[in-house]
Amino acid sequence: MGHALVLNATYEPLCVVPSRRALVLVLNHKATSVEDSGSVLHSAAAAVPLPAVVRLHRYVRVPYRAGVPLTRRAIFARDGGRCVYCGAPANSVDHVIPRSRGGQHTWENVVAACRRCNHVKSDREISELGWAVRVAPRQPSGPAWRILGTGRHDPRWLPYLTGYGRDAVTGEATA
Numbered sequence: 001m002g003h004a005l006v007l008n009a010t011y012e013p014l015c016v017v018p019s020r021r022a023l024v025l026v027l028n029h030k031a032t033s034v035e036d037s038g039s040v041l042h043s044a045a046a047a048v049p050l051p052a053v054v055r056l057h058r059y060v061r062v063p064y065r066a067g068v069p070l071t072r073r074a075i076f077a078r079d080g081g082r083c084v085y086c087g088a089p090a091n092s093v094d095h096v097i098p099r100s101r102g103g104q105h106t107w108e109n110v111v112a113a114c115r116r117c118n119h120v121k122s123d124r125e126i127s128e129l130g131w132a133v134r135v136a137p138r139q140p141s142g143p144a145w146r147i148l149g150t151g152r153h154d155p156r157w158l159p160y161l162t163g164y165g166r167d168a169v170t171g172e173a174t175a
């Protein structure tokens, strides 16, 4: 069973819930499906399309939440799943300033990297290698990161995340 993106009444991305729960919101007239998943839930009485994206009818006030948790999934999402040094698919996390040299485990010092670059770089700094990072790493911000930080992915969600902090961080163009 898949998951669905929940949008606030204002279209601001809110959270990710199991598709079945999103369907219950629609059936109870609490939300409208704005994007179908293409999957159908069969019950004894009927076949109902499962939503991929729903929008709540009533505005929900979102409590303030401190920054995006620093997880491997969130780092990969921020860096677009690519090695920040060479652009190859990333499969490891690197500390730009190595921990052995006092580098911190913070958003400003961790990046997605491929194993090869990570291995070549070892405990050196990028200035010693003549390397550069494509974009200076920083903590992602914006409502889209409530979703991206979870590491869950559905390409149908992306149009609803654009403009809410996603493109500013990954450097992807806004359509």
Ligand SMILES: [Zn+2]
Pocket (backbone or CB within 6 Å): 083, 084, 085, 086, 087, 088, 113, 114, 115, 116, 117, 118
């Ligand atoms: Zn690399």
